[in-house]
Amino acid sequence: MATTWILIANASFARLYANHGIKKGLQLIKEFNHPESREKSAELVSDRPGHNKSQGNGHGAFVAASQPKQNEAGKFAQELAQVLEHGRTSNIFDRVILVASAPFIGLLNNQFNTHVRNLITDTIEKDYTRFAPQELTGRLSHCIYL
Template sequence: MSITWILVANASAAYLYANYGPKKGLQKVKEFRHDASREKRVGLVSDRPGSNKSNGNGRGAYIPATDPKQHEAHNFACRLARELEQGRTTNSYQRLILVVSAPFIGLINSSLGSHVHNLVSDTFEKDYTRASEKNLTRHLESCIYL
């Protein structure tokens, strides 16, 4: 029997579902929250940007190389990738479907290892994190027999 995991995610929430075969439906395996991704940029940094002296009379403001919100989203993507890798090494699933919001899918794809990438059968660039299980099932009918 082939077990399929379905990751439904955006930058602040993720749900991991499993399908254990035809007519078994979806079962929620795990739920992830990343509230830092919902914070305002100001709330993610500890203090004001520093300044530097420039040639002439003015001063320049230091701009961080990485956007704090982007950094938090990357941290969350890495956390999800570790969870998927752990599931792969314990043989918890044989097939993976990604249902991830468009801006976040790139971070997920870049965080996944090659072995997990090989298990991805379908990818949907949609944010269904607020969808009910019934609606999610309807959207996944094309790639999995639920």
């Protein structure tokens, strides 16, 4: 019977479930926590932005090229993509269902290589991280037989 991995994620928390066939339900494989994504931007950087002088009486501050929270979310997406890549190379699963919050799903998709991307059969742009496995089965019944 084909094994399906279901990744439920947002920028700071994720759960990876497995389904091993009809009437087998969801089995929790691992939980991932990335508290840095919940931190305030000021707590993620060590210094205040530098200042620049302009002509006249004006002042300005340098703006970072990217936001620290965005960087942390990208690191978390990379970690989750590595887990799926390891599962793919170990032949642990046959397909993936990806459920992630709207801003985070794009970061995840950018991290997946072509091989993992080809195994993703369903993508749901919702944040289901707070749902219990029993509630997830109802919400995912359209894409997997639980």
